[in-house]
Structure formats: C-alpha cells, structure tokens
Amino acid sequence: MGRILRALAGEGNLRVVAADTGDVVEEARLRHGLSPTATAALGRAMTGALLLAQLLLKTPKERLTLRLEGDGPLGGVVVEADPMGGVRGYVKNPKAEVPLREDGKLNVGAAVGQGFLRVDRALPNGEIYTSTVPLVSGEIAEDLAHYLWQSEQIPSALLLGVRVKGEGEVEAAGGIAVQVLPGASEEVLGRLEANLKDFGPLTERLRKEGLEGALAALFQGLGLERTDLRALGYAENEIPARFRCRCNREKALEALVFFTPEEREDMIVKDGGAEVVCHWCGAAYRFSPEEIRSLVAEVRCPDCGALWLYPKADGTLFRIEGDTCRCGRRVELPGERRAEA
Structure with missing residues (x-):
C-alpha cells in the first residue's frame, strides 16, 4: 500500500503534497501486464492524479480523471483518483514499447506522443468540470504542471518518477507537488528553484532515502512542516494510497x-x-x-x-x-x- 503526505514550507507559502506509490504502481503493472515504458507512463499518471486530487478536490465524493490522449504507441492513458487515496487506471496498449532515450531512461514522452491532456472533475452534485490543454512533452509531470497553470492559474512544480528493474517490476515510484501560494517571497522561490536544480532523479531519492528523506532534501532551508492528518481520521498521519476499482x-x-x-x-x-x-x-x-x-x-x-x-x-x-x-x-x-x- 502506498501513502500520501501533506505539508507546508517557505513560511506557509508553499503547499506540498507527496506520495510513495511503489506498491500501487506494481499492482497496476501486474493487473494489466504492462511493458516497462507503459508501467512508467501509467505509474506517473496515477501518482500525478493522486497529487492533484489532494490539491483540487474538496470532498470525499469528488473524483478526478486524467486522460492523456496522445498519438504515441500507448494509444492513450486514463486514470481516476479520489481524495481518499483511491486510484485506478489503464493504458490502451499495455504492451507498447519504444526505444530508450539517449540517457538510457524510459522514453515516456515518445510512448505518449503529441496530443492533449483532459482533466475531468466530478463534483458532488454530479456535474463534470472539464479542462483540456495541449501536451507539453508527454512526460506527464510537465504536462500536469502546465495544466495547473493554464486551467487553474496555480504556479506549481511536479516531480514524478517510476523506476523499474529486472523483468519490469517496480523498484520505486512516487511524486511531489509544490503549489506556490500568493505572498511567497523571492527569497523562498529562489531557494526552492536552487533545491530543485540540485535534487536529482526522484526515484533515486526514494530508493535511497525514502519519501521523508526526499522531502527533507527538496525543502532544505525552507522549514518544511508536516500537516497533521490525524484530525481528519488518519491515525498514522498519512493518507493510505491504494489501487481501488469501483467495478463489481x-x-x-x-x-x-x-x-x-x-x-x-x-x-x-x-x-x-x-x-x-x-x-x-x-x-x-x-x-x-x-x-x-x-x-x-x-x-x-x-x-x-x-x-x-x-x-x-x-x-x-x-x-x-x-x-x-x-x-x-x-x-x-x-x-x-x-x-x-
């Protein structure tokens, strides 16, 4: 089971949501028989949807759906998440694969291709609020940050990663979203940018230091303070994240x-x-x-x-x-x- 943490940093001017989703993505891989690149694409999208659900949804009855409609061999990625940590998703061509990038990493952008990101927010009254923006890179993190800026006017930074090993099993997966709130000083923004530049691959941090270690490194000098989720009924001070389908x-x-x-x-x-x-x-x-x-x-x-x-x-x-x-x-x-x- 994965987990989601919430926090504030930069004197309360940076809103932070972070998730460890290794187990969640591995379950998705096994359920759908995904190729390594399909695993990375779906894993990033699932993690991103969980983060956005925390940032955008207000009540447990709301749901958020991401649709990456690209012209790449994956044929599209669809993910649904809720603010209680439930997420499900699929890719249309689960066995699709593309050559590695020049740096040896999985080429998610080429697998997704060019196209559009559509975000549907299901409200408690049954209404659907839909926003569509062009895909920036197909790498998903950049695309979600672009969506938050274009459709929600929220300046944000997103880090998403999935690391696979052996026969394609998930070694580490997770994400961190940072929302810049009004009033953030230039000093806070400058320190955040410097930390992001020196941070390195997220999955390396997760594998070696865990989620808390990754957060400590990213917000060094910015006074990260965990949000107390126990008042919301989460005894472990974190929101459980799991692959949860509503079919029956x-x-x-x-x-x-x-x-x-x-x-x-x-x-x-x-x-x-x-x-x-x-x-x-x-x-x-x-x-x-x-x-x-x-x-x-x-x-x-x-x-x-x-x-x-x-x-x-x-x-x-x-x-x-x-x-x-x-x-x-x-x-x-x-x-x-x-x-x-």
Missing part, C-alpha cells in the same frame, strides 16, 4: 445490456455464457446463460436498436441523454418514465 459483478452484468438480445443469445450459443473484463482493473466476471437471459426489461430504438432504457438492479433506471436517438428518431419511453443516465 452487478455493474459488469449491466454492461451486457448494451448488446442486443440477439447478440447476447449468440454469446450463449457460441460460448455458453459471457465474460466481462473491467478495463480499469482487469477483473473478469463470468455470467451463465440464465443470468444473461435475465436482461430482458430494456427499451431499444425500433429503427436502429440503440439502447434507450433499462432498469438497474438497485431499482434505478438508466436512460440515454437527450430526447433524440442517434439515428434521429424521437425517444419514446413506456409511460414517459425517465431517469438520469
């Missing part, structure tokens, strides 16, 4: 309703049932013919077969957004029953 068997069965009744019957005839694999975590759910045939109370477009409505197991209804089907036909539901998608 019920949601997996509901996913089959997006296939037509004929397609579901074909699954039964050819395969004796169906298997649904969660793209977030790799969990597989197997369903019997009887379970598949229980999905009968749905409403579809009589013209194109698109799904309009179905009752979920918890008694709520799923309904497509809008009043017009994708084929142009007006959506007509029995008894005008409507529910939010």
